[in-house]
Amino acid sequence: xxxxxxxxxxxxxxxxxxxxxxxxxxxxxxxxxxxxxxxxxxxxxxxxxxxxxxxxxxxxxxxxxxxxxxxxxxxxxxxxxxxxxxxxxxxxxxxxxxxxxxxxxxxxxxxxxxxxxxxxxxxxxxxxxxxxxxxxxxxxxxxxxxxxxxxxxxxxxxxxxxxxxxxxxxxxxxxxxxxxxxxxxxxxxxxxxxxxxxxxxxxxxxxxxxxxxxxxxxxxxxxxxxxxxxxxxxxxxxxxxxxxxxx
Numbered sequence: 001x002x003x004x005x006x007x008x009x010x011x012x013x014x015x016x017x018x019x020x021x022x023x024x025x026x027x028x029x030x031x032x033x034x035x036x037x038x039x040x041x042x043x044x045x046x047x048x049x050x051x052x053x054x055x056x057x058x059x060x061x062x063x064x065x066x067x068x069x070x071x072x073x074x075x076x077x078x079x080x081x082x083x084x085x086x087x088x089x090x091x092x093x094x095x096x097x098x099x100x101x102x103x104x105x106x107x108x109x110x111x112x113x114x115x116x117x118x119x120x121x122x123x124x125x126x127x128x129x130x131x132x133x134x135x136x137x138x139x140x141x142x143x144x145x146x147x148x149x150x151x152x153x154x155x156x157x158x159x160x161x162x163x164x165x166x167x168x169x170x171x172x173x174x175x176x177x178x179x180x181x182x183x184x185x186x187x188x189x190x191x192x193x194x195x196x197x198x199x200x201x202x203x204x205x206x207x208x209x210x211x212x213x214x215x216x217x218x219x220x221x222x223x224x225x226x227x228x229x230x231x232x233x234x235x236x237x238x239x240x241x242x243x244x245x246x247x
Contacts, residue, residue, distance in 0.1 A: 002133075003053075003078045005029040005071065007061060007118055008088030010037035012188035013137070016207040017085065019045060022052045024215070029074040029081065031059035032088065053078065061088045061114035071121040083133040083214070084122035086115050086160065093152040104152040111156035119163050131175045135214050136164035140184045140228055143236050161220075168219070180220045181210055184228035199227060 004021050008014040010032035018028055022045045030038055038056040045054050055077055059070045075081050090110040094100035119134065126132030141150055142157035161180045168178035185199050186206030201209075201224050213221035222228040 001025040001027065002082030003027045003029065003080060004083040004085065005031070005074055005081050005122075006085045006087055007031055007059065009056075010034040010041065013183070013186060013203070013207055013210070014085075014087045015041050016203050017087070017211060018054075019048075020207055020211045022049050022054070024211070025052075027053040027078065029055050029057075029078060031057045031070055031074075033058065033060050059088075061118060062110055064113070064117040067114075067117040068121045068124075071118075071125060075125055080129060081122075081125055081132065083135060084118070084125070085135040085137065085214070086118045086122070087137045088114065088118070089137070089156075091150075091153055093149050095148050096151055107152050108156055111153070112159045115156075115160045116163060119160075119167065123167055126171075126176045133177045133179065133214075133217060134164060134167060135179045135181065136160050137210075138164075138180050138182050140182045140222060140232055140235065142182060143232055177217045179214055179218055181213060182220065182222045182228070182232065183210060184222065184224065184231065186224075199231075 004026050006014050006018055006028065009018050009030035014032065018030055018041060022028060028045070030041065032038055035056065035058045042054040042056050046052060055074060057070050057073065059066055061067055090107045092103045093107050094103050096104070122132070122134050126134065138161040139154065139157040141154035142161050145151070146154035164178050164180045171178070183206060184201070186201050187203045206224055209223040209225065213223055222232045
């Protein structure tokens with residue numbers, strides 16, 4: 001089985017990925033800002049699966065030097081990293097031009113520059129190992145420029161998808177693999193739509209689809225496949241006026 005590093009692992013999708021990967025027999029390197037939650041998660045996992053190794057470290061992905069240091073510490077401690085899941089991110093934002101550049105900037109700095117640091121750190125390790133699997137958690141909103149509060153968020157998630165796709169082209173034909181996931185509405189701390197849409201998947205169901213796509217090393221996947229496979233097509237092609245009403 002493999003050793004998997006997950007950023008933003010203290011809650012939501014990251015924590016549930018950790019639980020499901022541990023149940024499938026994988027060892028874990030978990031990092032996030034909230035170390036108390038990481039410690040609780042590690043205890044939960046090792047209690048349920050005593051044969052699993054779970055290493056935890058504090059990490060704020062906007063501390064770029066720390067990203068490189070922590071990734072290398074995990075690699076040294078665990079004897080290598082097979083997968084790195086770039087999951088840490090921020091979902092705050094406001095419509096452009098409404099005086100909330102501060103919120104949009106924070107999201108952009110975390111989701112783009114923070115993701116770039118994580119991708120660079122993972123890519124260095126994978127190039128040195130001549131093996132590895134980079135997984136980028138994008139969003140269904142990345143398929144198109146989106147209105148309202150998620151304009152900046154959607155743009156950042158498009159950016160991280162392109163980072164991953166560019167790296168995939170660089171390492172094509174090598175043992176290094178790249179997956180980009182486009183989750184739809186999945187219950188998490190970041191999902192503000194949980195109480196107002198029938199399209200929302202439970203955390204367990206949504207993450208199970210993500211984990212299965214990662215295990216299969218898919219190049220990209222909209223998850224869960226139903227309804228986000230066909231709805232992704234609609235999002236990309238619906239007229240802009242209807243898109244605004246849908247959002």
